[in-house]
Amino acid sequence: MSYINSSQQKRALTASTVAFTTCFAVWTIFSIIGLQIQKDLHLSETEFGLLVGTPILSGSLIRLMLGIWSDQYGGRIVYVLVMVTAAIATFLLTTVETYTMFLVTALGIGVAGGSFAVGIAYVSRWFPKEKQGTALGIFGLGNVGAAVTKFVAPFVMVAFGWHAVAQIWAAALLLMAAIFWFVTDDEPMLKQRRESGVKPESFLKQLEPLKDMRVWRFSLYYFCVFGAFVALALWLPRYLVGAYGFDIKSAGMLAAAYSIFASLFRALGGWLSDRYGARLLMYWTFIVASICTFFLSYPPTDYIVHGSKGDIAFSLAIQPMGFIFLVSVLGLFMSFGKAAVYKHIPVYYPDNVGAVGGAVGMVGGLGGFLLPLTFGMLNDLTGIWSSCFMLLFVLMTIALSWMHFSIVRMERREVPELAKISKDLHELSHPAPLVLTDWNPEDQGFWETTGKRIATRNLWISIPALLLAFAVWMVWSVVVINLPSIGFKYTTNELFWLAALPGLSGATLRIFYSFMVPIFGGRRWTTISTASLLLPSLWIGFAVQNPETPYVLMVVLALLCGFGGGNFASSMANISFFYPQSQKGTALGLNAGLGNLGVSTVQFVVPLVIAAGVFGSLGGEPQEWVKGALTKSIWLQNAGFIWVPFIIATSIAAWFGMNDIASAKASFKEQSIIFKRKHNWLMCWLYTGTFGSFIGYAAGFPMLIKILFPDINPTQYAFLGPLVGALIRPVGGWLADKLGGAQVTLWNFVIMICAVFGVLHFMPSAGNPGDFWGFLAMFMLLFITTGIGNGSTFRMIPVIFMTERLCAAKGQGEEAIAKAKKDAAKEAAAVLGFSSAIAAYGAFFIPKSYGTAISMTGTPDAALYCFISFYLVCIGITWWFYARKTATMPC
Numbered sequence: 066m067s068y069i070n071s072s073q074q075k076r077a078l079t080a081s082t083v084a085f086t087t088c089f090a091v092w093t094i095f096s097i098i099g100l101q102i103q104k105d106l107h108l109s110e111t112e113f114g115l116l117v118g119t120p121i122l123s124g125s126l127i128r129l130m131l132g133i134w135s136d137q138y139g140g141r142i143v144y145v146l147v148m149v150t151a152a153i154a155t156f157l158l159t160t161v162e163t164y165t166m167f168l169v170t171a172l173g174i175g176v177a178g179g180s181f182a183v184g185i186a187y188v189s190r191w192f193p194k195e196k197q198g199t200a201l202g203i204f205g206l207g208n209v210g211a212a213v214t215k216f217v218a219p220f221v222m223v224a225f226g227w228h229a230v231a232q233i234w235a236a237a238l239l240l241m242a243a244i245f246w247f248v249t250d251d252e253p254m255l256k257q258r259r260e261s262g263v264k265p266e267s268f269l270k271q272l273e274p275l276k277d278m279r280v281w282r283f284s285l286y287y288f289c290v291f292g293a294f295v296a297l298a299l300w301l302p303r304y305l306v307g308a309y310g311f312d313i314k315s316a317g318m319l320a321a322a323y324s325i326f327a328s329l330f331r332a333l334g335g336w337l338s339d340r341y342g343a344r345l346l347m348y349w350t351f352i353v354a355s356i357c358t359f360f361l362s363y364p365p366t367d368y369i370v371h372g373s374k375g376d377i378a379f380s381l382a383i384q385p386m387g388f389i390f391l392v393s394v395l396g397l398f399m400s401f402g403k404a405a406v407y408k409h410i411p412v413y414y415p416d417n418v419g420a421v422g423g424a425v426g427m428v429g430g431l432g433g434f435l436l437p438l439t440f441g442m443l444n445d446l447t448g449i450w451s452s453c454f455m456l457l458f459v460l461m462t463i464a465l466s467w468m469h470f471s472i473v474r475m476e477r478r479e480v481p482e483l484a485k486i487s488k489d490l491h492e493l494s495h496p497a498p499l500v501l502t503d504w505n506p507e508d509q510g511f512w513e514t515t516g517k518r519i520a521t522r523n524l525w526i527s528i529p530a531l532l533l534a535f536a537v538w539m540v541w542s543v544v545v546i547n548l549p550s551i552g553f554k555y556t557t558n559e560l561f562w563l564a565a566l567p568g569l570s571g572a573t574l575r576i577f578y579s580f581m582v583p584i585f586g587g588r589r590w591t592t593i594s595t596a597s598l599l600l601p602s603l604w605i606g607f608a609v610q611n612p613e614t615p616y617v618l619m620v621v622l623a624l625l626c627g628f629g630g631g632n633f634a635s636s637m638a639n640i641s642f643f644y645p646q647s648q649k650g651t652a653l654g655l656n657a658g659l660g661n662l663g664v665s666t667v668q669f670v671v672p673l674v675i676a677a678g679v680f681g682s683l684g685g686e687p688q689e690w691v692k693g694a695l696t697k698s699i700w701l702q703n704a705g706f707i708w709v710p711f712i713i714a715t716s717i718a719a720w721f722g723m724n725d726i727a728s729a730k731a732s733f734k735e736q737s738i739i740f741k742r743k744h745n746w747l748m749c750w751l752y753t754g755t756f757g758s759f760i761g762y763a764a765g766f767p768m769l770i771k772i773l774f775p776d777i778n779p780t781q782y783a784f785l786g787p788l789v790g791a792l793i794r795p796v797g798g799w800l801a802d803k804l805g806g807a808q809v810t811l812w813n814f815v816i817m818i819c820a821v822f823g824v825l826h827f828m829p830s831a832g833n834p835g836d837f838w839g840f841l842a843m844f845m846l847l848f849i850t851t852g853i854g855n856g857s858t859f860r861m862i863p864v865i866f867m868t869e870r871l872c873a874a875k876g877q878g879e880e881a882i883a884k885a886k887k888d889a890a891k892e893a894a895a896v897l898g899f900s901s902a903i904a905a906y907g908a909f910f911i912p913k914s915y916g917t918a919i920s921m922t923g924t925p926d927a928a929l930y931c932f933i934s935f936y937l938v939c940i941g942i943t944w945w946f947y948a949r950k951t952a953t954m955p956c
Contacts, residue, residue, distance in 0.1 A: 073250055077191045080249045081184045082204050084144060087241045088180040089210025091155055091234050092124055095171065096299040096320070097218040098227035100306075106164050109613045113441060116164075117299045118434040119171035124178020125430025132182035132423020139255040140187025141246070144180060148242035151177035155235035159228040168617060177238070178430055181207075182423035189411045189422075190252035195339065198408040202335015205403055215302070215320045278589060279413065280421055282471060283406055284428035289464045290350060290402035292432015293457055297323065297392070299437045300453060308450040309385050319389060323396045330397050334404030343405040344472065350402035351465035357395040358461055361388070362454035435600075438618075442607040446685060499588055502727045506645040507886070520643035523587070523723050524652060528659045530595045530715045531636045535663025536670075536708060537598045538571050538629030538908075539787075542764050543671040543780065544609065544704050546771070551688040551701060552612035559616060561768070561916045566623040568764055568908025571630015575902030578631040579638060579895055586725030587639035594632045596716040598708065601625040605705030610685050629663075630908065634901045636660065638894040641863065642726050647802070649863045653897070654798025654856040661791035661852070664763045668784035674703040739895045744865050744954065747942055748858065748896060749903040754814060754939040755854030757904040758932070761911025762848065763787040769915055769925065773829055774837045782841060790848035790855075797856025806861035807947035807956050813854040814940045820847040821933050825926060859897060861947065864956040866893040 095102075095117045103113045135143045154173025161170055184204055192200040214234075221230045301320035305311045311319065337346055361383065383391070406425065414421040440453040506516045545560045555563075581590045604622050608614045637653060644652040678684055678700050687698035739745045766786050770779040800809045823843035829835030867889040874885035914928035921927070947956050 074191045076248055077250070077252075078188055078200055078203060080245050081144070081188050082207050084148065084241050084245050085180055085184050085204060085207025086210040086213065087238055088148060088151065088177040089207050090213045091151055091174060091210075091238055092120055092178040093210065093214050093295070093298055094155070094174065094218070094231065094234055095120065096302055097214055098222060098230050100302065101222060101227045102167065106167075108164070109445070109611070109615075112164065112613075112615045112618075113303070115438055115441075115615060115618055116167060116171065118438045119168050120175035121178060121295060121299070121430060121437070122434035123172040123175030125175075125427050125434060127176060127179040128182035128427040128430055129420065129423040131179040132186055132426070133420050135183045135186035136417070136420060139251050140183050140190070141249055141251050144183045144187065145242050145246050147176055147180050147183060148238050148245070151175075151180075152235045152238035152242070155231050155238065158231045164615070165617065178433075181430075182426045185407060185410075185422040185426070187252055190254050194412060194415075197411045198335040198339035198343070198404065200335070201407045201411075202331050202333070202338070202404040205331035205335070205400075205407070215298075216318065219318075278585075280424055281428075281593075282467065283409055283421075284425045285464055285467065286347065286402065287406045287425050287429030288432040289354070289457075289460050290399045290406065291426075291429035292436055293460070294396065294399045294403070295430070295433030296436030296440065296453075297396075299433070300440050301392070304450060304453070309388070322389070323392050330400040331404045334401035335408065337401065338405045338408035343408040346401050346405040347468060348465075350398045350405065351461055351468065353398040354395055354402070355458060355461040355465060357391050357398075358454045358458035361391050361395070362451050362458050364449050364451045439604075439607075442604070445611055446607055499723075500586070500725045500727055504642075504726045506643065512645060516643075516645075519724060520652070523643055524640055524656060526715070526718050526722050527591065527636055527640055527656055529711075530591055530719055531632060531656060531660025532663040532666060533595065533598060533708060533712055533715060534629040534632035534636070535660055536629070536667040537602055537626055537663075537712075538567050539664045539667050539764060540605065540671065540704055540708075541567055541623055541626060542767055542783075543668055544605070544701065546767060546779065547675070547690065547699065547701055548609070550690045550692050551609075551699065553614075554612070555616060555619075561912065563619060563623045564764060564768065565909045565912045566620060567626040567630060568760065568905065568910075568912070570624040570627025571908065572627075572902055572905035574627050574631030575634035575905050576899065578634040579897075579899040579902055581635050582639045582642075582894065583891060587635075587642065588719060588723040588725045590635050591639065591723055592716050592720040594628070594635060595712060595719055597628045598632075598712045601628060602705045602708045602712065606685075606702040606709075607705075609701045609704070610688065630905055631902075633657070633660065633905070634897075634899070637859070637897045637901060641894045641897055642890060646863060646867060649860065651795065651798050651802060653859045654795035657855060657859065658791050658794025658798075658852065661759070661794060661855075662788065663791075664760070665784040665786075665788035665791060668763075668767070668780065668787065670707065671704045672780040674707045675699045675701050677703075679703050680706060739892055739899060742866075742869075742892070742896070744869070744946075745896045745899065747946055748862055748865070749900045750942060751810065751861075751939055752855075752858045752900040753904040753907060754817075754936055755810075755851055755858050755904070756901060757907025758817070758911070759787075759790050759848065759851035759855060759907075760905060761907035761909075762844070762851065763790070764908045765912035765915050766844065768912065772915075772919065773835065773840070773925075777837055785841075786844055786848040789845055790852035793849050793852035794856045797853035798860050799856070800853065801857040801860035805956065806857045806864065807943055807952070809857035810854055810861065811940060811943045811948045813850050813857060814936050814943065817847060817850045817854070818933055818936050818940075820844075820850060821929055821936070825929055828924075828926070830924070858900075861956045862896050862900065863889075863893040865947075865954050866896065868954060868956070 099113060099117050102108070102116065106112075108116065131143060131147065151174060154170055154176065158167070158170045158174065161167055184207070185201060188200055188204045189197055218230045221233065298320065301323055302316040305316035305319055334346065363383070365383075407422065410422050410425065436453075436456070439456060443452040443456065444450060501519070504516070506512050506520065508516075541564050545564050548555060548560065548563075578590075578594070581594075585593070601622055604625070608618060608622055637657060640652055640656045641649060676699060678687065680703065684700060684706055685702050687700050690697050690699045763786060767779040767783040770777055770783060797809065797813075820843050824840060824847065827836045827839035827843055867886070870885040870889035870892070871882065874881040911928075911932075914931065915925045918925045918928040946952055947954055
C-alpha cells in the first residue's frame with residue numbers, strides 16, 4: 066500500500082460511489098418510464114416485467130467479464146467505458162417505437178448495471194483488509210440511485226414526458242464519465258504491475274476460483290439480498306398502484322423510500338461486518354428477511370366463523386402503513402446482507418476480487434431480472450399481489466438453511482471435537498466420503514472389490530439425471546404443436562424457431578459443459594446442472610397458460626431449455642472417469658442410451674399429462690384446444706410442471722449419492738490440449754453423423770410427419786424413433802467392445818445411407834401420396850443406426866486417445882506410462898464432451914434444413930440428399946483413419 070495516500074483513497078471511493086449511483090439510476094430507469102411505455106404499447110403484466118427486467122439481465126451477465134477486465138486492465142478505464150456505452154444506449158431509447166426495439170435498447174442500458182463489478186474491484190484495491198468492509202459498504206451506497214430515479218423521474222415525466230427522463234439521465238452519465246476520468250488515478254496494483262512489467266493473468270486463469278463451491282453459495286446469498294432488492298425496487302411502484310391504489314407519484318415516492326432504506330444502510334452493514342463479522346450479520350439478515358416476507362406474503366383474506374350465536378366475520382390484511390414498515394425493515398436488513406456478502410470476497414479471494422465479485426454480482430443481478438419477470442407471471446397466474454413475497458420467503462429460508470448447514474459442516478471439519486459432543490443433526494458429524502482420493506479402475510483387484518460398486522452407483526444416478534435433461538431439452542418439440550390450437554398467434558416460421566432454438570443453445574452450452582467435470586467435480590456439477598432444469602420447467606408451465614405471452618419470452622424459455630442439452634457433455638465425461646478401458650463402451654452406451662430415452666419419454670409422456678389436470682388446482686386452469694370442429698380441454702402447463710418433482714429428487718440423489726474423483730481434476734488449460742489433437746476434430750465430424758442425426762431427426766420428426774402426412778397424428782408415432790434409437794445405443798457400445806468401434810461405425814454409416822434412400826422412396830411426391838408405414842419403417846431403421854453409431858463412436862474415443870498417449874510414452878518407464886494413462890483419461894473425457902457439443906448442433910440444423918428445403922423447393926428432399934452426402938464423407942474418414950488395415954490409429 067506504499068503507493069497510496071489518504072487523498073487518493075477518498076477520491077477513488079467518492080468518485081466510484083457517485084458514479085455507481087448515477088449508473089444505478091440509469092439501470093433502474095424502466096421502473097418509472099416503463100409504466101408510461103406500458104400504457105403506450107398496451108403491454109401485459111408479463112411483457113412489462115420482461116421490459117423492466119431486460120437491462121437487469123444484460124447488466125448481470127456482463128458483470129463477470131467486466132470484473133475480470135478490471136483486474137486485467139484497471140478499473141478506471143473500464144468504468145469510463147461502461148458509463149459512455151450506457152449513456153449512448155439510454156439516449157437511443159428515445160428514438161425507438163416498437164416493443165422489440167425497446168427490448169434491444171434495454172440490453173444496452175443494462176451495461177450500466179455492470180459498473181458494480183468494476184467498482185468493487187477498483188475500490189477494494191485502495192484499502193487494507195481491515196477497512197474493506199466499510200469501504201465497499203460506502204461504495205454500495207450507490208444503490209440509492211434507484212431512489213433517485215423514483216424520486217425525480219416521476220416529476221420529470223409528468224412535466225416533460227418520459228423521453229426527457231431518458232435524455233437527462235444519459236447526459237448525467239456522460240458528465241459523470243468525464244468527471245471520473247479526471248479526478249481519479251489508476252489503482253496501485255495496476256501501477257506496480259506496469260512498473261515491474263508483469264503481464265496480467267489470462268482470462269481463463271481468472272476463472273479458476275469459480276470452481277470453489279463457496280463462490281456459488283455467496284452468489285445465492287447475493288441473489289436473495291441484492292437480486293430481491295433490485296426486483297422490489299422495480300416492482301414496488303406497480304405493486305403499490307395495483308394492490309393499494311396509489312397514484313404513480315405517490316407509489317414512486319414510497320418505492321424510493323424503500324430503495325433509500327435498502328441502500329444508505331449498506332455502509333453501516335460494511336462497518337458492522339468489519340466490527341462483528343460478516344457471518345453473524347448474514348444470520349440476522351436471513352432470519353429477519355424470512356420473518357418479514359412471511360407476513361408480507363399473506364394475502365388480504367375475509368373469514369367467516371360459524372359460531373354458536375351466529376356467524377362471526379373478520380378480515381386479515383396488511384394495511385398500507387404496516388406494509389411500508391415491513392418492507393422498510395426488509396430493505397434495511399437487505400442492505401446489511403449486501404455489505405456482508407462482499408466483505409467475504411476480498412478476504413477469501415484477494416487476488417481475484419474482480420472475477421469472484423463479478424460472478425457473485427452476476428448471479429445477484431440475475432435475481433433482479435428473473436424475479437420481476439416471475440413476479441409478473443405469478444400475478445398473471447394467481448391473481449394474488451402478495452405472491453411475489455411468497456416466492457421471496459421460500460428463497461430466504463433456502464439460503465438460511467444452506468448457510469447454516471455449510472457453517473456447521475465446516476466447523477466440524479475444522480474442529481473435530483465438536484462432532485463428539487454434538488446432540489443434533491448426527492448425520493453431519495460423519496459425512497460420507499464423497500471425494501474419491503484413490504481411484505484406479507484399471508487395477509482388477511481394486512475394481513472387483515471396491516470400484517465396480519461405486520461406479521455402478523454413480524452410473525445409475527447419472528442415467529435418470531441425463532434422461533430428465535434430454536426431456537427438458539426436447540420438450541418444445543411437443544409444445545409447439547399445441548400452441549396454435551390454444552390461442553397463440555405465432556407464425557409457422559416462429560414455431561419452427563422455437564423447436565430449433567433449444568438445439569442451438571444446448572449445443573453451445575455443451576462446449577462449456579465439456580470442461581466442467583474436471584474443474585468442479587462430477588457430483589457437484591451433476592447436481593448443479595440437473596437442478597438448473599427447474600428454471601425452464603417452471604417457467605414453461607407459467608408461460609403457456611397465457612396466450613398473450615410475448616414471443617420474445619418464449620424464445621428466452623426455448624434457449625433456457627438448452628440447459629438440458631448441455632448436460633450430456635458433462636455427464637458422459639464424468640462417467641468415463643469411473644470405468645476401466647475394457648468397459649467404457651458399455652458404460653457410456655448405457656448412460657447415453659438410457660439418457661437419450663428422455664427424447665422419446667417427453668414425446669410419449671407430454672401428450673398424456675396435458676390431457677388431464679395432473680396437479681389439480683395447483684397446476685392451474687385448463688386451456689381450450691380448438692382444431693376445426695374439434696374442441697377439448699388440455700393442461701399444456703403440465704408439459705413443464707411434470708418434470709419438477711423428478712428434477713428435485715434426482716438433484717438430491719446426485720448430491721448425496723454420487724462422488725467426485727480427486728485424480729480427475731484438471732484446469733481448462735490442461736484440457737484445452739485437445740484442440741491441438743487431430744483426432745478430436747475427426748471424431749467431432751463422425752459423432753455429428755451419428756448423434757447429430759439422432760437428435761436432429763428426433764427434433765424434426767413430429768413436424769415432418771405433420772407436413773408430409775397431415776392426416777396422421779404425429780404425437781402417436783413421433784416417440785417411437787427416439788425410443789428405439791436410445792434403447793439400441795448400449796448395443797452399439799457392446800458391439801464396439803467386441804468387434805471394434807471403427808468397423809461397427811463404418812458399416813453403420815452404410816446402412817444409414819440406405820435408410821435415407823428408403824425414406825425418400827416412401828415420401829409423398831408429385832402424383833404420389835406416399836406410404837406412411839414404409840416411411841415410418843425406414844425412419845425406425847434410421848433411428849436404430851443412429852443409436853448404434855452413437856455407441857460405437859463413443860467407444861472409439863477412449864481407445865484412440867489411450868493408444869496415442871501410450872505410444873508417445875513407450876520406452877520411458879512405468880512413471881511415464883502411468884502419467885500417460887491419466888492424461889489419456891482426461892483428454893478422452895474432454896473429447897467425449899466436446900464432440901457431443903459439436904454434434905448437438907444437429908438438433909438445430911436438421912429441423913431448419915427441412916424448413917429451408919421446403920420453403921425453397923416445396924419438399925424436404927434436398928435436405929435428405931445433403932445428409933446422404935455427409936454420411937459418405939463420414940465413411941471415407943472412418944475407413945482411412947481408423948478401419949483399414951494400415952490405418953494410423955486402428956480402433
